[in-house]
Amino acid sequence: MDSRETIVAVATPRGQGGIGVVRVSGREAGLIANRALSANPEPGQIKYCSFLDSNSETIDRGIALRFQAPNSYTGEDVLEFQGHGSPILLDLIVRRCMELGARPAEPGEFSKRAFLNGRIDLTQAEAIADLINSTTESAARSALRSMKGELSHKVEELVEQLTDLRILIEASIDFPEEEVDYLSELGVLQRLEALAGQFDHVQSCMQQGRILRDGIKVVLTGLPNAGKSSLLNVLAEQDRAIVSSLPGTTRDTLEQIIDLDGIPMEIVDTAGIRDTQDEIEAEGVRRAKRVQEDADMILLVVDDDTTDQSEVEHLMSSHARFPVLLVRNKIDLSGRDQSEDLMEVCISAKTGQGIRNLKEKIKSAVGYAGEQEGTFMARQRHVDALSRARISLDAGMEQLRLNQAGEMLAEDLSLCHRALAEITGKITSDELLGMIFSSFCIGK
Numbered sequence: 001m002d003s004r005e006t007i008v009a010v011a012t013p014r015g016q017g018g019i020g021v022v023r024v025s026g027r028e029a030g031l032i033a034n035r036a037l038s039a040n041p042e043p044g045q046i047k048y049c050s051f052l053d054s055n056s057e058t059i060d061r062g063i064a065l066r067f068q069a070p071n072s073y074t075g076e077d078v079l080e081f082q083g084h085g086s087p088i089l090l091d092l093i094v095r096r097c098m099e100l101g102a103r104p105a106e107p108g109e110f111s112k113r114a115f116l117n118g119r120i121d122l123t124q125a126e127a128i129a130d131l132i133n134s135t136t137e138s139a140a141r142s143a144l145r146s147m148k149g150e151l152s153h154k155v156e157e158l159v160e161q162l163t164d165l166r167i168l169i170e171a172s173i174d175f176p177e178e179e180v181d182y183l184s185e186l187g188v189l190q191r192l193e194a195l196a197g198q199f200d201h202v203q204s205c206m207q208q209g210r211i212l213r214d215g216i217k218v219v220l221t222g223l224p225n226a227g228k229s230s231l232l233n234v235l236a237e238q239d240r241a242i243v244s245s246l247p248g249t250t251r252d253t254l255e256q257i258i259d260l261d262g263i264p265m266e267i268v269d270t271a272g273i274r275d276t277q278d279e280i281e282a283e284g285v286r287r288a289k290r291v292q293e294d295a296d297m298i299l300l301v302v303d304d305d306t307t308d309q310s311e312v313e314h315l316m317s318s319h320a321r322f323p324v325l326l327v328r329n330k331i332d333l334s335g336r337d338q339s340e341d342l343m344e345v346c347i348s349a350k351t352g353q354g355i356r357n358l359k360e361k362i363k364s365a366v367g368y369a370g371e372q373e374g375t376f377m378a379r380q381r382h383v384d385a386l387s388r389a390r391i392s393l394d395a396g397m398e399q400l401r402l403n404q405a406g407e408m409l410a411e412d413l414s415l416c417h418r419a420l421a422e423i424t425g426k427i428t429s430d431e432l433l434g435m436i437f438s439s440f441c442i443g444k
């Protein structure tokens with residue numbers, strides 16, 4: 001990608017609509033405005049005018065907006081055509097812009113330029129894509145906070161303190177005889193420990209944000225007739241899956257996404273697990289086992305009225321390698337009360353008893369504390385970089401504690417700093433940028 005080229009794309013979704021927007025960014029934007037508009041707005045102004053083809057025939061009439069570098073979304077000269085939402089007309093406008101020197105934009109290229117021109121940092125660019133893709137209100141609100149820079153701000157605070165400490169430590173290395181005394185006099189270890197505490201805080205905020213962004217996948221499993229499909233229907237608040245008193249009703253896996261207090265939660269209903277001669281049911285059982293592999297959590301549903309404790313324990317142990325929540329269903333028949341066990345919950349899919357409690361236990365099992373003031377959206381990439389930074393910080397503290405090695409400490413803190421800089425994009429690779437921006441939609 002040559003960042004000096006002028007790019008063009010339709011910025012509104014494909015299809016008919018009231019309005020359609022074509023966006024142009026780059027140094028030819030002014031020239032295109034001159035040639036393709038019946039009246040050229042001043043930068044920062046809007047003008048109602050005709051959009052013209054190469055014969056000066058009108059393609060459409062609408063509003064044109066111009067922004068002058070650096071005061072635009074991309075930081076470059078920008079022109080926007082806001083016409084009617086007809087794919088044919090929008091394509092004609094794009095073609096006209098290409099005749100005048102623009103080329104089609106790649107996915108996310110406008111935002112990539114905004115990043116490269118220093119208009120936004122990397123977490124903000126990512127938050128724009130996350131905002132567009134949000135599936136719950138909480139997720140959208142959190143993405144907006146990240147877009148405004150709250151995630152970067154938290155990381156910047158860590159970077160600032162780290163930088164102060166690095167300066168002190170680097171200075172002490174220049175005077176090796178006094179190094180150790182100097183470091184302890186300044187309370188460097190205590191300050192590093194305090195910083196580690198702040199890392200933990202940011203990490204837990206990020207983890208919340210990541211759950212909001214990525215959602216969670218929960219798989220229902222258990223013996224036939226335990227009430228898995230009934231539970232799916234209760235959680236989905238609709239008659240989604242077939243329920244019957246015949247064991248072996250469900251065969252195909254069935255997915256439904258629900259809003260679990262702000263978390264997009266995908267629930268998967270599966271065939272009841274049993275040995276069977278029925279070829280189709282046996283395939284259902286195989287699929288049920290496969291889908292467990294990439295679940296964040298498994299809800300092991302048992303019929304509390306008919307399943308004895310040894311059977312429950314056997315089922316639990318056969319799922320020991322997964323994060324499992326035991327769901328004792330049909331308590332309207334068994335008469336059991338609530339369970340004290342954190343990883344166990346008593347419900348009735350029939351009466352709805354215990355469902356609220358089940359939702360709370362799922363949230364706490366995946367480590368979600370609910371949307372709070374200041375919850376920002378984050379990605380796995382951020383969580384990973386922060387934990388790498390934390391590992392280097394810990395290693396540095398070990399060097400100081402055990403070996404009194406100031407130079408090794410300085411080296412670890414430099415690695416820590418690098419990992420933090422990756423989050424906001426101060427240090428990036430082309431490969432990473434390619435990965436991030438290619439997942440954007442075209443025109444953003």
Ligand SMILES: Nc1nc2c(ncn2[C@@H]2O[C@H](COP(=O)(O)OP(=O)(O)OP(=O)(O)O)[C@@H](O)[C@H]2O)c(=O)[nH]1
Nearest residue numbers: 224225226227228229230244248249250272349350
């Ligand atoms: N009394 C009572 N009956 C329930 C409850 N939950 C489910 N059932 C009944 O149990 C039977 C089996 O329910 P399903 O939801 O089809 O069970 P399943 O686990 O999906 O069964 P398979 O798909 O065959 O594996 C149905 O007759 C339901 O009406 C409950 O909480 N209380």
Ligand SMILES: [Mg+2]
Nearest residue numbers: 228229249250
């Ligand atoms: Mg079923």
